[in-house]
Each structure stands twice: as structure tokens, then as C-alpha cells.
Amino acid sequence: MPNSGRSQAAKPRLLSGGNPQIAKGDGDAPVAAYLDAMPGWTQAIGRRVDALVADTIPGVRRAVKWNSPFYGSQGGGWFLSFHVFTRYVKLTFFRGAALDPLPPGGTPRSGEARWIDLREGEDIDEAQLRDWIRQAAALPGWMG
Helix, strand or coil, rough: CCCCCCCCCCCCCCCCCECCCCCCCEEEHHHHHHHHHHCCCHHHHHHHHHHHHHCCCCEEEEEEEEEEEEEEEEECCCEEEECCCCCCCEEEEHHHHHCCCCCEEHHHHHHHEEEEEEEECCCCCCCHHHCCCCCCCCCCCECC
């Protein structure tokens, strides 16, 4: 097909479950690209979580790693990430076992990580989420 002269940005590929494939990178731009590529109802959840984190933790550090947005503090490591699945968006607190109250997701194999699954049409308890975000950001984060 001949080039029409227009430049078209390639839309990111969606991986299994609808998770956007975004190149890893530090800063706001890769996370913005991830949020823009989130499909359907998941995008509203991703944008809301991103806004809650930014509002709760001024100067939060952002990055995309392993096709997921990561949030951290300068020099303190990563405290939160999320990932798109077909039926939910999973928010993972890397030191979630230290949060009070304990986030609902976790298994004997999950170590310190705990998570919450956000589903289409369900209300988000923003007060609880902000509290977990504050607590998680105050802990030493994952340094990966």
C-alpha cells in the first residue's frame, strides 16, 4: 500500500486479557501512553487510580515496567503497580502485607504483595484506596 503522506502513530498491541504492550520507560509519558491504550471500561479505572496516586503522593515517580504502570517515591522504591486483565484491573501493593487493613488479595505464595481487583461497574472505595496508597508510599518499596 502506498504511503499516503500522513504519519500515523501505531496503536499499542493489546496482550492477553487486554493489557497494553507499552515499551518500558521512566516518567509520566510511558504511563500516559499505557493509560491511553487501556481498552474500554478499564481506561476509566486506570485514569482514576493514576489521579488518586498523584493527588495522594505529590511528586510520585512513574514508570512502565513489564507492560504495567509502576508508582514509587524518589529513592524509596516502587510501592504500587496495576495490570489489566479481561474482567478486572489488579492493583498490587508490593509491601501490602504491612498495610492496615490488609488488602483482600493474597496467597501463601504472594510473599509481602497484596492486591485488590477493580471490576467494571463496582464502586471504588477511594478513601480506603488513598489510605493504602499513603501507607504503601511510606514503606521501603520494591527496588526492582
